[in-house]
Amino acid sequence: MTDSVLAQAFIYLFAATVFVPIAKQLGLGAVLGYLLAGVAIGPFALGLVGTEGNHVMHFAEFGVVMMLFLVGLELRPALLWQLRRPILGLGGLQVAATAAALAGIAIALGVALRPAIAIGLTFAMSSTAIVLSTLTERGLLKSRGGQSSFAVLLFQDISVIPILAVFPLLGASAATVTDVTSEAGRPAWLSAVIVVGAVAGVIALGRFVVRPLFQFLARAKLRESFTTAALAIVVGIALLMVQVGLSPALGTFLAGVVLADSEYRHELESDIEPFKGLLLGLFFISVGAQIDFALIASQPLRIAGLVVGTMVVKLVVLHALGRIFGLDRSASWLLALALAQVGEFAFVLLSLAVQRQIFSDELAGMLVATVAISMVLTPPAFILLERVILPHVTEPAAERPQDEIVDTGTPVVIAGYGRFGQMVGRVLRANRIPVTILDLDPEMIDVLGRLGIKAYYGDASRVELLHAAGCERAKLFVLAVDTAAVATRIAENVRQHFPHLTILARCVDRPHYFELRKLGVRKVFRETFGSAYETAIEALKHLGYRAHTAHRLARRWRDHEESIIEELGDLWRNDRAGYFERTKGALDEAERLMRDEDPTVYIDRDAGWDNESLRADNRVDAAAADASDVS
C-alpha cells in the first residue's frame, strides 16, 4: 500500500494535519508538531514510511532553499549591510569557537584529530529551517536576539562552502590536493572564478531579467504564470549554485536580497510561501521519521550524554558571545537556546564524512541520532525559554531597575506609551496638562527621552509602581497598554487600590471590552474603532454622500453601537446564545436606523429639516404653513 505515491502523500499530509494543530493547541509550535508526526509514521512507531524517508528528505530540503529566498526578500541590501558586524563577528566566532570546543572534547573522548575536526565543524551548524520557522511563528525574528540568531545562521550557511571543501582533506583515504578541486577536475582558481561569476550572474538575473519578465507577465495578464515563473527562478538559481558547487540556499538567499527592493516582492512572496510551507513541513516530518530508536534504545545513556554535551557547549559559547556582542540577558538567552541544536546540514556533512571514510558507520549513526534529537529538543527549548528563563531574566529589577518616580502630583497617569498612549499624551501635554508616563519598553523610553519627554520604565501591573506614580493624588488613569491580559491586570489593581481614580481604557476586542467594563472602568475604547469609524465616513463621502450627511449617518450608527454594546455585556456573561441572537438583532436594527437617517429616504427624525409634513399642509391650506419655513 505504501508503494503508491498518492498513498505516501496521503500519509504525510494526514499525519501533519493531525499533529500540527494538536501541537499548536498545546503551545508546542508547528515545528514540533511536524517532528512528532514524523516519529508517529516513522519505522519505529506505525511504520507507515520506511527507508524512502531519506529520499523524501532530500526533496524536502528544497523547502529550506525556498525559505532562505523568502528571508532574502525581507532583507533589503541596506539592512544586510547593517547586519555585517553580527554576521561576520558573532557568526564567525560562533562557528570557530564551537567547532574548536567540540573538537577538543571529541579528542579528549578518544576520537582521532581529523574526525574530531569534522565533528566540530558539523556540529557547529544550527538548523536554519527549525530556528527561522520557530522564530517567525513566535514573532521573535525582529527582536534583537532574533536578528542575532539570523545573522549567525547566515554566516553558517556561507561557511558551509569552505567546510565542504575542507572535508575531503580530513578523510582517512589519501588526502591529496586534487580532492580540493571539484568533480570536473577544475583547478581551484577556475572554481573561484566560476563561483564569483555565478554570484554576479544571480545578482544580474535579479536586476535585469526578473523584473522585465514579471512586467511582461503582468501586462499580458498571465496571473497564473507568476507562480510558475517564481518557482522557475528559485529552482533555476538553486540548480546553478549546485553546478558551481555553492550552497543553493545561499544562492537563492542572494537572489531574494536582490529582489527585496523590487515592486514584485510581495507577488514573489505569496507565490513561493505555500510551497515553502509544504516542503518545510515535509522536511521536519522526515527528520522525525529518521530518528533511529533502536540505536537510541541500545545506548540510551551515551546518546543522551552526546545530546546534552553538544547542546550545553553550543549554548555556553552562544550565550557568552551574545553578552560579548552587547546583547542583554534575555536576548543572549534567546540566541543561545535558539541555536543550541545541530542543523540539518549535519545530515549532509555526516553522509559525506562516511563516504570519505572520515569515521565509521556506527559513529555516524550515533551522530545522526544526536542531531535529530537535538532538533526535536528545540521547540521545548523555546518553551523553556519563554515560560521559565525569560520571566526570570526580564525581571525589571535584574535588567533595568524600575525608574525612581518623582511624584509631582500630576493629575493624569498613562500606562503604556505606544501608538495609542502617545496620542492621548500628546493632546494632553499640548494643553499643558502634566502626565506621568509608564512604559515597559526601554527603547521607547530612550526615544521619548531624546524628544525631551520624561517617561518612567516600569511594570504598571505592580501596585508599588502605581503608588510611586502618584495614583493616590491623580484624577485620571489612562490604560493604554496593548496586551489584553496585562491591561486587565492593571485595571484590577487600580480599581482595588485606587478606587477614586477614573479609568479610561483601550481594549482589544468585545470580550475585553466587557471584561474591563465589569471591572468598573469608566469608559472603554476599542483600539481600532476610531480609525475604522473615520474610514467609514470617508467611504460614504467617496460614494457621493455629502460630508455632513456622512458624519450624521456614521454618528447615528455609532450611538446605536455604543448603546448596544453596553446591553450586550450582561448577555455575554450570562447567556451566550442570547448574546448572539441580540447581536444579530442589533445588526438589523442598525440597518433600519441607517435607512431612517439617510436623507434620500423619508423619515421623521430631524423633522426640523424635513418638510414633508409642511408640504402636505401646504397642499391642504397654504395659510396653515407654520413657522419652520423650509425649502
Added chain:
Amino acid sequence: MRRILVLFAHPVLERSRVNRRLLSAVRDISGVTVHDLYDVYPTFYIDVGREQRLLLEHDVIVFQHPFYWYSTPAILKEWQDLVLEHGWAYGKGGTQLRGKITLNAITTGGPEAAYHRSGYNRFTIRELLAPWDQTAHLCGMRFLAPFAVHSALRVACDDDVAQARVAYRQLIEALRDDRLDLERAATAENLATALPSLLPREVA
C-alpha cells in the same frame, strides 16, 4: 469684473428641491466661487483663516440658504460668530470687508403674502433680515435686498423653479458685470421680482 462668493448652507441638500437647483444655476458662471459650508465643515469646526481669505478674494458675498425659522441654518450663525472677528471685520482696525456687496438668497416655505403686517408671519422679509442688514452695516458692506423665492414648498412645478433659476443667474451675472443698479437694489423689497427694473434697459 466683480468676483462673487456664494456661501451656501443647507444641512440636507439631498431633500432640497429649490435650493439645489438654484445653486446649480450659478455654479458654472465664471468669476463665481461656490462654498458649501455643510460639506466643508461637517463637524462645524470652521477654519477661520480660510474663510477670511475667501472673503478677501471676493467682492460680492451671497449667503444662499433656506429661511429656517426666519433666519439661517445653524452653520451660518457659527460662521458669522467665528469669521467676522473684531478688529478684522468690524471695530478698531476692522476694515477688511469695507465696500464689499452682500445679500441673502433665500427660499421660504410661506407665500409672499404671509410676510406682511397683516400676514401670518407679521413681518416683512427685510424686517426679519434686520440682523444681517445690521451686520453688513457694521462691517461697512453694502447690503442689498434679498433674492427670495417664496412658497418653495409648492413651487414643485418645474416651470416655477426654472423661472427662479433664470432670475438668479441674471442677478449674479449682472452683479459680476456691474450692470445692476445698486442704489435701487439696496432699497428694493425682493430682487427676485424687482430684477427686470434694476437692469439696464437695452438688456432688459
